[in-house]
Amino acid sequence: MPFQCYRYEAQDVLCQVDEIDxxxxxxxxxFRLREKLQRRLLWRDYSRRLAYLNxxxxxxxxxxxxxxxxxxxxNWWDLLYVNAIKGWExxxxxxxxxxxxxxxxxxxxxxxxxxxxxxxxxxxxGHASSAKALGEWLERPCHYVSPGADVLRFHGHTRPADRPxxxxxxxxxxxxxxxxxxxxxxxxxxxxxxxTLVGLSLEVADxxxxxxxxANMLKRSKFFVVGPGxxxxxxxxxxxxxxxxxxxxxxxxxxxxxxxxxxxxFDEGFDWxxxxxxxxxxxxxxxxxxxxxxxDPDRMxxxxxxxxxxxxxxxxxxxxxxxxxxxxxxxETGRMKDRQETLARLAAGVS
Numbered sequence: 192m193p194f195q196c197y198r199y200e201a202q203d204v205l206c207q208v209d210e211i212d213x214x215x216x217x218x219x220x221x222f223r224l225r226e227k228l229q230r231r232l233l234w235r236d237y238s239r240r241l242a243y244l245n246x247x248x249x250x251x252x253x254x255x256x257x258x259x260x261x262x263x264x265x266n267w268w269d270l271l272y273v274n275a276i277k278g279w280e281x282x283x284x285x286x287x288x289x290x291x292x293x294x295x296x297x298x299x300x301x302x303x304x305x306x307x308x309x310x311x312x313x314x315x316x317g318h319a320s321s322a323k324a325l326g327e328w329l330e331r332p333c334h335y336v337s338p339g340a341d342v343l344r345f346h347g348h349t350r351p352a353d354r355p356x357x358x359x360x361x362x363x364x365x366x367x368x369x370x371x372x373x374x375x376x377x378x379x380x381x382x383x384x385x386x387t388l389v390g391l392s393l394e395v396a397d398x399x400x401x402x403x404x405x406a407n408m409l410k411r412s413k414f415f416v417v418g419p420g421x422x423x424x425x426x427x428x429x430x431x432x433x434x435x436x437x438x439x440x441x442x443x444x445x446x447x448x449x450x451x452x453x454x455x456x457f458d459e460g461f462d463w464x465x466x467x468x469x470x471x472x473x474x475x476x477x478x479x480x481x482x483x484x485x486x487d488p489d490r491m492x493x494x495x496x497x498x499x500x501x502x503x504x505x506x507x508x509x510x511x512x513x514x515x516x517x518x519x520x521x522x523e524t525g526r527m528k529d530r531q532e533t534l535a536r537l538a539a540g541v542s
Contacts, residue, residue: 285313289316309331370474417447499537503535
């Protein structure tokens with residue numbers, strides 16, 4: 192699904208900087224029904240055995256020894272797929288689970304399957320508050336590593352004149368801001384690109400093509416509407432997190448407008464001026480603030496360059512893998528250093 196594609200991108204970057212074997216998993220007969228049933232029963236599995244069962248994928252047996260095993264999971268149910276891989280505990284010197292979507296409020300509800308996380312030597316989650324709470328619950332270290340972006344993919348035009356799309360909005364949005372932009376799209380001759388399809392059943396035809404399309408649009412957009420990750424979702428319970436859009440928009444040199452999340456992850460990762468131009472969620476000041484920026488092209492160009500430079504210095508997926516390698520005690524590769532040098536040159540060229 193579209194919101195899952197950035198995790199595939201993270202793994203693609205890892206494959207570019209180290210010798211990695213990707214393990215393909217294929218559904219077996221009855222997979223959909225079995226997985227659905229297993230996920231439903233997992234909530235009340237007092238035996239705590241279902242978390243270790245294969246949900247109907249064709250088993251894969253590792254044929255050689257490895258330095259490390261990485262399981263990259265967007266959501267909790269992705270963990271079940273690991274059970275289709277036989278022998279990873281014995282054939283891999285160390286193991287890392289990178290679990291992105293785990294909110295603090297979920298942890299007590301997931302108590303029946305959370306003990307299965309202890310199979311991994313190192314635990315990484317995508318929310319800082321969850322890392323602390325999960326570590327306390329499991330009584331072992333749990334690390335926070337933020338999302339990122341393939342900066343080499345998203346980096347592009349930094350001048351407003353090279354950006355024909357005025358405003359772009361992707362995924363969850365503030366309806367007040369959206370309505371104001373819609374109202375002015377014709378009268379103000381505003382080129383506003385936004386989603387018109389909704390639902391969790393949407394799937395992309397090709398992950399790389401989808402990421403390239405998103406990058407190409409963001410590189411050609413002046414403003415990118417953003418808000419806290421998973422805003423409005425029941426599982427978030429009001430918890431603020433930094434969504435992937437912040438990293439993608441800054442990497443593309445777009446000007447972020449909307450609302451910044453109120454959390455340490457944002458304060459630490461986006462601590463430069465005008466990282467987000469704040470708008471009222473009802474959209475009451477949206478047109479006024481966008482018009483003021485459009486009338487100040489020098490300021491727009493400075494924000495765009497600063498965003499792109501900061502992303503190249505801090506928010507490429509490479510830096511996230513470097514954090515994880517350090518956590519797991521793995522040495523950096525020569526290709527990691529090469530990519531970092533390329534990113535440094537990129538940052539210097541736009542700062």
